[in-house]
Amino acid sequence: MSDTLQVPTMAEMMAQGKEPEILFWVGCSGSFDDRAKKITKAFVRILNKAGINFAVLGTEESCSGDPAKRAGNEFLFQMQAMTNIQVLNGYNIKKIVTTCPHCFNTLKNEYPGLGGNYQVLHHTSFLKQLLEEGKIGLEGGSYKGKRITYHDPCYLGRANGIFEAPRELIRKLDAELVEMKSCKQRGLCCGAGGAQMFKEPEKGDKDVNIERTEQALETQPDIIAAACPFCNTMMTDGVKGKEKEQSIKVVDVAELIADAEDL
Amino acid sequence: MDFLPNIIFGLLLIVGIGFFARNIGRLKSVIALGRPEDRGDQSGKRWAQMARIALGQSKMVVRPIAGIMHIIVYLGFIIINIEVLEIILDGLLGTHRIFAPLGKVYDVLIGTFEILALLVILAVVIFWIRRNVIRLKRFVTPEMKGWPKRDADYILYIEVVLMALFLTMNGADYQLQQLQVADYIQAGSFPVSQFLSPFLEGMSAESLVLLERTAWWLHITGILFFLNYLYYSKHLHILLAFPNTYYGSLEPKGKFNNLEAVTKEVKLMMDPTADPFAAPPADAPVPEKFGASDIMDLKWIQLLNAYTCTECGRCTSECPANQTGKKLSPRAIMMATRDRAEEVGKNILQNKGSFTPDGKQLLDDHISREELWACTSCNACVEACPVSIDPLSIIMDMRQYLVMEKSEAPTELNVMMTNIENNGAPWPFNQMDRLNWKNEN
Numbered sequence: 221m222s223d224t225l226q227v228p229t230m231a232e233m234m235a236q237g238k239e240p241e242i243l244f245w246v247g248c249s250g251s252f253d254d255r256a257k258k259i260t261k262a263f264v265r266i267l268n269k270a271g272i273n274f275a276v277l278g279t280e281e282s283c284s285g286d287p288a289k290r291a292g293n294e295f296l297f298q299m300q301a302m303t304n305i306q307v308l309n310g311y312n313i314k315k316i317v318t319t320c321p322h323c324f325n326t327l328k329n330e331y332p333g334l335g336g337n338y339q340v341l342h343h344t345s346f347l348k349q350l351l352e353e354g355k356i357g358l359e360g361g362s363y364k365g366k367r368i369t370y371h372d373p374c375y376l377g378r379a380n381g382i383f384e385a386p387r388e389l390i391r392k393l394d395a396e397l398v399e400m401k402s403c404k405q406r407g408l409c410c411g412a413g414g415a416q417m418f419k420e421p422e423k424g425d426k427d428v429n430i431e432r433t434e435q436a437l438e439t440q441p442d443i444i445a446a447a448c449p450f451c452n453t454m455m456t457d458g459v460k461g462k463e464k465e466q467s468i469k470v471v472d473v474a475e476l477i478a479d480a481e482d483l
Numbered sequence: 484m485d486f487l488p489n490i491i492f493g494l495l496l497i498v499g500i501g502f503f504a505r506n507i508g509r510l511k512s513v514i515a516l517g518r519p520e521d522r523g524d525q526s527g528k529r530w531a532q533m534a535r536i537a538l539g540q541s542k543m544v545v546r547p548i549a550g551i552m553h554i555i556v557y558l559g560f561i562i563i564n565i566e567v568l569e570i571i572l573d574g575l576l577g578t579h580r581i582f583a584p585l586g587k588v589y590d591v592l593i594g595t596f597e598i599l600a601l602l603v604i605l606a607v608v609i610f611w612i613r614r615n616v617i618r619l620k621r622f623v624t625p626e627m628k629g630w631p632k633r634d635a636d637y638i639l640y641i642e643v644v645l646m647a648l649f650l651t652m653n654g655a656d657y658q659l660q661q662l663q664v665a666d667y668i669q670a671g672s673f674p675v676s677q678f679l680s681p682f683l684e685g686m687s688a689e690s691l692v693l694l695e696r697t698a699w700w701l702h703i704t705g706i707l708f709f710l711n712y713l714y715y716s717k718h719l720h721i722l723l724a725f726p727n728t729y730y731g732s733l734e735p736k737g738k739f740n741n742l743e744a745v746t747k748e749v750k751l752m753m754d755p756t757a758d759p760f761a762a763p764p765a766d767a768p769v770p771e772k773f774g775a776s777d778i779m780d781l782k783w784i785q786l787l788n789a790y791t792c793t794e795c796g797r798c799t800s801e802c803p804a805n806q807t808g809k810k811l812s813p814r815a816i817m818m819a820t821r822d823r824a825e826e827v828g829k830n831i832l833q834n835k836g837s838f839t840p841d842g843k844q845l846l847d848d849h850i851s852r853e854e855l856w857a858c859t860s861c862n863a864c865v866e867a868c869p870v871s872i873d874p875l876s877i878i879m880d881m882r883q884y885l886v887m888e889k890s891e892a893p894t895e896l897n898v899m900m901t902n903i904e905n906n907g908a909p910w911p912f913n914q915m916d917r918l919n920w921k922n923e924n
Binding site: 225227229246248250251252257260261276278279281282283285287288289290291292293294295296298299300302303306325328329330333334374375378379380381405406408409411412413414415416417418419420421422423424425426427428430431432 | 545736739742745746750752753773804856860867882883884887892893896904907908910912914916917
């Protein structure tokens with residue numbers, strides 16, 4: 221473990237007259253959820269190791285508005301979006317990377333129409349770039365031969381067509397990537413999207429995350445890899461529900477890489 | 484009197500096509516009830532999308548068994564329609580097999596039609612078995628009871644009857660050609676209907692002519708009937724799949740529309756120079772209703788979607804809510820939208836062109852809140868649809884109505900939204916603590 225994380229804020233950067241190459245949009249989950257904070261830190265460790273010139277908004281960041289929009293509150297969404305856009309444009313942000321597919325989708329697709337035009341990357345795409353540029357290597361080898369199944373987050377995969385970047389990273393770990401019966405375009409939702417994360421599900425036979433966890437368990441994995449903090453929560457709960465948390469870990473792709481890099 | 488059959492045929496054609504045209508006109512006027520949305524841009528991409536998805540059936544083969552059989556029936560119907568052209572010309576001109584002078588080409592054509600007709604019958608039988616014997620789950624869900632179930636079976640029966648009539652007509656013709664009966668010139672090849680010979684050989688020339696003529700007339704009448712059946716059936720997809728894929732979204736599936744009316748409001752709120760006490764100008768239009776509670780609040784493309792739906796249920800079988808036993812079924816959303824659109828359309832017809840409120844709406848009377856709130860917005864239904872229907876957009880528009888017009892979101896979602904309003908996160912954490920993770924271990 222490296223000692224301290226280097227996490228400059230945009231305000232600090234600006235005070236020093238500097239502009240970072242890239243803004244890391246942490247998201248609410250990554251800022252406040254105990255499990256997701258670990259993903260945030262793993263990603264920052266990779267950024268630090270690779271020497272990326274980045275900054276975060278810190279206390280100036282606010283919800284992207286995604287859950288409000290999917291719940292039907294367009295007004296609240298646009299209030300959030302336009303406030304965020306004022307902050308982002310004020311700092312002259314050009315490029316954003318985020319560990320949350322929901323923030324990613326909203327920033328990339330829904331902000332431009334409201335005056336927020338940025339190059340937005342999901343962290344798996346960004347990590348793949350770093351790998352290709354040789355800025356990170358994956359020689360750790362601790363995943364060699366491990367069975368890893370990857371759960372496609374809906375807002376990364378189906379919604380934005382990013383299926384390969386996370387998979388390539390997993391393959392590079394020398395791990396055995398095993399696919400679930402519903403994957404890629406036909407990947408089954410974890411059950412959290414569309415603001416479901418914040419409410420109890422409607423009456424049914426089963427919870428969606430249990431169904432998805434069962435699909436994951438069918439592949440007999442050592443690890444379930446996710447690329448979204450909400451999916452991570454849902455799959456972790458599912459694995460606990462099946463009492464498999466001792467043998468099967470649910471981790472983010474960023475954590476896999478940070479771990480392989482021994483960060 | 485020699486021209487009597489030609490005249491009857493002409494009248495049949497006029498009535499059949501005229502009635503269909505009238506119904507298509509009605510269909511267009513119902514779709515026009517939807518709100519405007521520009522889907523006319525990027526025509527190059529749109530043609531390509533239509534060619535790929537509708538013409539090329541690219542989404543059908545995601546499920547190979549149903550996909551390949553569907554392609555057989557689809558190709559069968561398109562190609563056999565060349566034969567319909569000949570039938571129409573023969574009927575109007577009083578000729579028999581007017582394309583026969585094509586010689587070898589004609590033989591190949593007729594031979595191909597026959598093989599396709601047989602394949603269509605086989606595929607339709609398998610489709611029937613899947614629906615009625617195997618009873619695949621997606622064909623026996625609650626929304627498929629009653630008319631939708633009968634409609635699906637009727638379509639299969641009509642298709643078998645049409646193909647059988649076509650083959651009978653050819654079989655009798657082949658016998659008459661063998662007997663060298665006048666008018667029955669040697670033309671065509673009959674790789675399938677020649678096997679009907681054992682049943683037809685004993686018949687007299689007169690009986691064979693009667694059989695051939697009866698099959699010929701029933702076949703064309705059946706086709707005109709089927710054409711007119713479409714408007715009342717889920718089978719409209721054979722026509723509407725083309726415009727629906729053409730006008731289908733070209734955007735990433737995760738991108739939802741931003742409401743322009745809201746943008747104006749929010750901009751005004753954030754503008755420090757705006758006068759907060761300014762009264763709207765006297766001629767300001769009434770603000771548009773947010774979201775949708777009835778079909779007039781939906782966009783025209785969503786109504787076209789509803790009429791295009793052929794109730795295959797691929798969306799519902801991929802829906803995470805439906806798979807886990809919730810009431811939501813994206814197919815039922817589309818069927819309910821069409822039902823309500825029909826209801827409104829009839830209302831307008833009965834009231835001479837204007838809609839008389841009937842105390843009903845799409846929300847609650849056709850689509851329940853339980854269904855709307857079960858959606859995870861995962862887009863699996865949109866991805867699964869073989870003809871670019873977007874059930875999710877209707878669900879989202881109706882949620883918008885519930886939240887923005889009625890303030891009737893589930894309590895937990897209200898808590899989430901209040902949190903975002905107060906502290907910029909869906910949970911009750913202070914915005915000032917957003918960077919605390921940096922120093923935690």
